[in-house]
Amino acid sequence: xxxxxxxxxxxxxxxxxxxxxxxxxxxxxxxxxxxxxxxxxxxxxxxxxxxxxxxxxxxxxxxxxxxxxxxxxxxxxxxxxxxxxxxxxxxxxxxxxxxxxxxxxxxxxxxxxxxxxxxxxxxxxxxxxxxxxxxxxxxxxxxxxxxxxxxxxxxxxxxxxxxxxxxxxxxxxxxxxxxxxxxxxxxxxxxxxxxxxxxxxxxxxxxxxxxxxxxxxxxxxxxxxxxxxxxxxxxxxxxxxxxxxxxxxxxxxxxxxxxxxxxxxxxxxxxxxxxxxxxxxxxxxxxxxxxxxxxxxxxxxxxxxxxxxxxxxxxxxxxxxxxxxxxxxxxxxxxxxxxxxxxxxxxxxxxxxxxxxxxxxxxxxxxxxxxxxxxxxxxxxxxxxxxxxxxxxxxxxxxxxxxxxxxxxxxxxxxxxxxx
Amino acid sequence: xxxxxxxxxxxxxxxxxxxxxxxxxxxxxxxxxxxxxxxxxxxxxxxxxxxxxxxxxxxxxxxxxxxxxxxxxxxxxxxxxxxxxxxxxxxxxxxxxxxxxxxxxxxxxxxxxxxxxxxxxxxxxxxxxxxxxxxxxxxxxxxxxxxxxxxxxxxxxxxxxxxxxxxxxxxxxxxxxxxxxxxxxxxxxxxxxxxxxxxxxxxxxxxxxxxxxxxxxxxxxxxxxxxxxxxxxxxxxxxxxxxxxxxxxxxxxxxxxxxxxxxxxxxxxxxxxxxxxxxxxxxxxxxxxxxxxxxxxxxxxxxxxxxxxxxxxxxxxxxxxxxxxxxxxxxxxxxxxxxxxxxxxxxxxxxxxxxxxxxxxxxxxxxxxxxxxxxxxxxxxxxxxxxxxxxxxxxxxxxxxxxxxxxxxxxxxxxxxxxx
Numbered sequence: 001x002x003x004x005x006x007x008x009x010x011x012x013x014x015x016x017x018x019x020x021x022x023x024x025x026x027x028x029x030x031x032x033x034x035x036x037x038x039x040x041x042x043x044x045x046x047x048x049x050x051x052x053x054x055x056x057x058x059x060x061x062x063x064x065x066x067x068x069x070x071x072x073x074x075x076x077x078x079x080x081x082x083x084x085x086x087x088x089x090x091x092x093x094x095x096x097x098x099x100x101x102x103x104x105x106x107x108x109x110x111x112x113x114x115x116x117x118x119x120x121x122x123x124x125x126x127x128x129x130x131x132x133x134x135x136x137x138x139x140x141x142x143x144x145x146x147x148x149x150x151x152x153x154x155x156x157x158x159x160x161x162x163x164x165x166x167x168x169x170x171x172x173x174x175x176x177x178x179x180x181x182x183x184x185x186x187x188x189x190x191x192x193x194x195x196x197x198x199x200x201x202x203x204x205x206x207x208x209x210x211x212x213x214x215x216x217x218x219x220x221x222x223x224x225x226x227x228x229x230x231x232x233x234x235x236x237x238x239x240x241x242x243x244x245x246x247x248x249x250x251x252x253x254x255x256x257x258x259x260x261x262x263x264x265x266x267x268x269x270x271x272x273x274x275x276x277x278x279x280x281x282x283x284x285x286x287x288x289x290x291x292x293x294x295x296x297x298x299x300x301x302x303x304x305x306x307x308x309x310x311x312x313x314x315x316x317x318x319x320x321x322x323x324x325x326x327x328x329x330x331x332x333x334x335x336x337x338x339x340x341x342x343x344x345x346x347x348x349x350x351x352x353x354x355x356x357x358x359x360x361x362x363x364x365x366x367x368x369x370x371x372x373x374x375x376x377x378x379x380x381x382x383x384x385x386x387x388x389x390x391x392x393x394x395x396x397x398x399x400x401x402x403x404x405x406x407x408x409x410x411x412x413x414x415x416x417x418x419x420x
Numbered sequence: 421x422x423x424x425x426x427x428x429x430x431x432x433x434x435x436x437x438x439x440x441x442x443x444x445x446x447x448x449x450x451x452x453x454x455x456x457x458x459x460x461x462x463x464x465x466x467x468x469x470x471x472x473x474x475x476x477x478x479x480x481x482x483x484x485x486x487x488x489x490x491x492x493x494x495x496x497x498x499x500x501x502x503x504x505x506x507x508x509x510x511x512x513x514x515x516x517x518x519x520x521x522x523x524x525x526x527x528x529x530x531x532x533x534x535x536x537x538x539x540x541x542x543x544x545x546x547x548x549x550x551x552x553x554x555x556x557x558x559x560x561x562x563x564x565x566x567x568x569x570x571x572x573x574x575x576x577x578x579x580x581x582x583x584x585x586x587x588x589x590x591x592x593x594x595x596x597x598x599x600x601x602x603x604x605x606x607x608x609x610x611x612x613x614x615x616x617x618x619x620x621x622x623x624x625x626x627x628x629x630x631x632x633x634x635x636x637x638x639x640x641x642x643x644x645x646x647x648x649x650x651x652x653x654x655x656x657x658x659x660x661x662x663x664x665x666x667x668x669x670x671x672x673x674x675x676x677x678x679x680x681x682x683x684x685x686x687x688x689x690x691x692x693x694x695x696x697x698x699x700x701x702x703x704x705x706x707x708x709x710x711x712x713x714x715x716x717x718x719x720x721x722x723x724x725x726x727x728x729x730x731x732x733x734x735x736x737x738x739x740x741x742x743x744x745x746x747x748x749x750x751x752x753x754x755x756x757x758x759x760x761x762x763x764x765x766x767x768x769x770x771x772x773x774x775x776x777x778x779x780x781x782x783x784x785x786x787x788x789x790x791x792x793x794x795x796x797x798x799x800x801x802x803x804x805x806x807x808x809x810x811x812x813x814x815x816x817x818x819x820x821x822x823x824x825x826x827x828x829x830x831x832x833x834x835x836x837x838x839x840x
Contacts, residue, residue, distance in 0.1 A: 071749075092763065119697070123702050340493025340511075
């Protein structure tokens with residue numbers, strides 16, 4: 001294994017993996033701060049900050065940031081999730097040092113010029129408009145809010161427009177000083193990289209930062225609930241969520257395998273029953289996502305106004321039956337898909353860098369791929385059934401519906417059907 | 421170079437590239453038949469056929485097709501474009517032979533059972549509904565129709581719902597017999613593959629097919645036109661197209677470079693002017709796409725109801741200025757981005773297999789990457805300006821607008837502004 005991890009004295013972590021076949025690399029800074037670290041009146045500020053990183057520093061204008069990376073054919077981007085903010089660059093091998101120079105600058109020294117804040121505010125309001133115009137995007141925000149009401153983890157990442165409209169430089173600086181300490185930062189790199197060189201550069205850029213206490217997010221509580229938005233659209237968009245294990249749970253892989261067999265591929269129960277047998281939908285899937293202290297198994301399907309009732313009931317029936325009679329063959333297939341997905345994912349430097357950062361954040365070390373494979377192989381059919389039955393018995397259920405949804409059953413009806 | 425090409429006596433082509441670092445491979449069948457090979461009353465049949473390939477063969481049910489690939493952790497998918505239909509599988513190294521067995525079966529022996537046709541019809545009608553619910557998806561179909569009115573290349577790939585509602589088994593079989601001959605098929609593979617083994621398997625699966633004449637698509641004519649769909653949405657979605665060079669044109673790379681510098685990255689003119697300076701949009705881009713006998717440079721931005729007039733006029737101004745004063749630095753940066761994009765794209769077996777199939781279809785051979793790089797390097801600032809000025813002088817212009825677009829200027833106004 002060529003994974004190497006180094007921690008500076010102020011807590012800043014560097015993790016990298018050399019991939020000998022590659023002439024390019026992905027290098028990025030992952031910060032353990034996202035939407036769930038915001039107070040209610042701060043909701044949207046982590047994402048606003050991510051945007052402002054690209055709007056100029058003491059040394060570089062917005063145009064210079066873009067030009068320096070794109071002059072060498074590189075690609076720079078960023079994202080904000082509920083638990084992390086990431087800034088990353090993909091470049092050819094000779095340009096890794098340049099990439100890290102730019103990344104360090106935009107993360108540590110954003111200028112927050114008043115005019116640039118105003119311009120970026122407009123851009124983010126357009127981004128919110130775009131999400132609202134995309135039903136199978138916005139519905140997942142509503143599902144999250146429904147499952148975790150009045151909690152940081154339940155709020156949207158973009159934040160409400162009214163709040164984005166009034167953020168100030170102070171709001172941005174307050175979030176930075178609370179959550180952008182060196183102990184919250186991970187430099188992760190994969191591809192044509194050299195660990196010792198990365199550590200030397202990281203010392204130079206981040207070594208002087210004073211260690212600061214972390215401000216962890218409030219823990220999450222999953223609730224029952226439903227949100228129904230009746231609107232004239234072509235499709236009735238249906239989503240359902242149950243609580244799933246957190247990242248470090250013993251049951252993590254049982255849940256992943258259950259979700260995969262339920263709705264992960266073309267051979268999955270929901271795909272076969274709802275799409276292949278009944279033709280009720282084009283898109284249908286189930287997936288199991290995790291956070292530090294909770295997780296969510298999410299089912300989505302887009303269907304017609306007339307069909308949404310049948311689709312909802314069949315989904316519940318399939319969920320229930322899967323927990324009872326999931327077969328050895330289905331569990332074996334889900335395991336094979338997960339393992340192959342892990343191996344194929346390792347072939348992309350961007351996927352690998354992200355995986356390194358996340359594993360280090362979750363576990364404090366980078367478990368070898370063989371550990372993940374052993375944990376997947378250890379899951380039995382009985383284990384999957386037991387996990388799923390426990391979840392169906394104990395979890396609350398959240399429902400979000402958007403479009404011509406008058407004929408969709410109420411949450412209570414679906415809960416009773418599941419319990420029957 | 422490890423690219424190898426073999427043509428069977430019936431015209432069936434095999435192209436592959438061994439990538440020594442990989443333990444997985446992508447293998448697929450690319451067929452030179454797509455939406456632009458359909459007669460008007462056939463529009464949607466190429467895509468319908470792609471769906472039916474997964475619905476069972478003489479030897480396999482729909483479930484068996486999915487299970488055989490997913491049992492080994494593989495991933496099977498397909499797409500239909502205006503000029504091609506592709507069926508492809510990503511698997512680990514030991515499963516390449518299985519993947520090709522399944523691919524050959526679904527391409528050559530779809531069962532077209534009456535019940536399965538009815539079910540898949542419903543699925544495709546839902547797929548059309550999903551596209552209609554996604555403004556920044558459907559608007560590109562409208563732009564295409566506007567640029568190429570009453571022509572096969574201008575029609576949507578999914579086809580009109582009314583027509584999808586009445587396709588029969590005969591319609592599917594007629595399209596297969598006209599366009600799925602061995603001379604229209606390319607088996608392309610990249611990753612952990614062995615060319616000789618692929619050729620032997622291809623002989624077995626495809627060698628017996630009788631050669632058939634090709635039925636090329638009618639040639640395309642680009643027109644002036646506009647389509648305006650006023651609707652209550654959050655954003656006014658704006659797209660504009662001009663005619664660009666075809667795949668084999670001498671001007672192909674000049675157009676790619678112009679589009680990249682105009683709206684390809686964060687340092688591009690449109691991104692800087694519309695988003696970074698003015699905050700008018702979140703998403704904005706320009707790209708240059710090509711077909712066998714035509715091409716299209718497309719500009720897209722999503723903005724507000726109040727801002728769409730300004731955005732449209734600034735876009736035209738930037739387009740015009742770019743053709744006049746594009747700098748050496750901008751051209752060099754666009755070249756660097758294209759070259760790095762080519763090199764990074766080679767690191768993924770799926771991107772590489774697709775590239776092999778497309779190059780072989782376009783050129784009848786697979787030019788080395790160094791040829792593409794030499795052609796990119798040969799483009800000068802003067803060449804880009806000359807190309808862009810010629811395009812602005814000679815091309816028709818197509819416009820599509822969707823959302824709260826009352827304040828968007830008319831096509832005539834924009835054409836006059838461009839010519840002024």
